[in-house]
Amino acid sequence: MVHCPRCAYCGSPIDEEQRWVREKIFEPAFFGLDPTYLRYHAELFAGQELSCWEKHEMETENSRITERAA
Numbered sequence: 001m002v003h004c005p006r007c008a009y010c011g012s013p014i015d016e017e018q019r020w021v022r023e024k025i026f027e028p029a030f031f032g033l034d035p036t037y038l039r040y041h042a043e044l045f046a047g048q049e050l051s052c053w054e055k056h057e058m059e060t061e062n063s064r065i066t067e068r069a070a
Contacts, residue, residue, distance in 0.1 A: 005039045005056060006039070007041045008040055008052075008056070009040050009041070009053070010041065010052050014039055014042070020041060020042050021040045021042045022037050022040075023038045023040065023056075024036075025037065040052045046047075047055060
């Protein structure tokens with residue numbers, strides 16, 4: 001059985017022929033453990049203006065801006 005990774009943004013499987021982005025996550029609370037990785041679709045789905053990766057990046061940046069403003 002082949003493991004098919006899922007997109008961390010939309011939860012859909014990332015098919016073998018699809019382009020994707022991998023984000024490396026370090027958990028400082030778990031020092032010594034290997035990092036984990038989140039995968040995101042890098043390509044647009046039909047009718048969308050942004051990929052899952054681009055949406056994730058925009059949400060992350062918006063969160064940073066909101067935190068600074070508070």
